[in-house]
Amino acid sequence: MASPPTLPISTSQSDTVASSISTRAFRSFLSNLSATIRHGLSQRRPWYELLDRSSFARPDSLSEAASRIRKNSSYFRVNYISLIALSLALSLLSHPFSLLVLLGLLGAWFFLYLFRPSDQPLVIGGRTFSPREILGILVVSTVVVVFLTSVGSLLMSALLVGLAVVCTHGAFRVPEDLFLDDSEPANAGLFSFLGGAASAAAAAAPSVATRV
Secondary structure, X not given: OOOOOOOOOOHHHHHHHHHHHHHHHHHHHHHHHHHHHHHHHOOOOOHHHHOOHHHEOOOOOHHHHHHHHHHXXXXXXXXXXXXXXXXXXXXXXXXXXXXXXXXXXXHHHHHHHHOOOOOOOEEEOOEEEOHHHHHHHXXXXXXXXXXXXXXXXXXXXXXXXXXXXXXXXXXXXXXHHOOOOOOOOOOOOOOHHHHHHHHHHHHHHHHHHOOO
């Protein structure tokens, strides 16, 4: 008995399925990243503790200032990261062109490489670009934007301003009244909670691994 003929799958159908899978991966990435950020922000300390004027005193030495910064960064790390992020956000909002350039670069990484279906070639002007060529173009574009334009200096300046505010507060805030939770390591770094964001970014790892 002859087997029934196999129905061919059209290219448009496969493109639709691949696009749907890419969209779900992107939504999953955003969902994981959003959950990680919400979890991190839930660990922030009350701002009144950060601004308690009675707890400020000049350090007697550089070693004491360094010790205060280390202790305060463990306790106020989410608040400190929020201040640095605020500094970056204000700098970018005051320079709309730089903000648009960064958003465009981020969008290019997302939709041309990270979440683009691997079986869909990128064709521009009749030329088909391989995944390695796309990666090379994106890396070069990122280096040019970050290191060879005013965008990089803007980001660095905003980051240095934020770090200066954080270090100044940490050096003058007396940490004797601060106590870490029992489940929280005393030597936790300023950016330790960002490790969760890295796990959220791992949602994009399978698609990246298939391209390199």
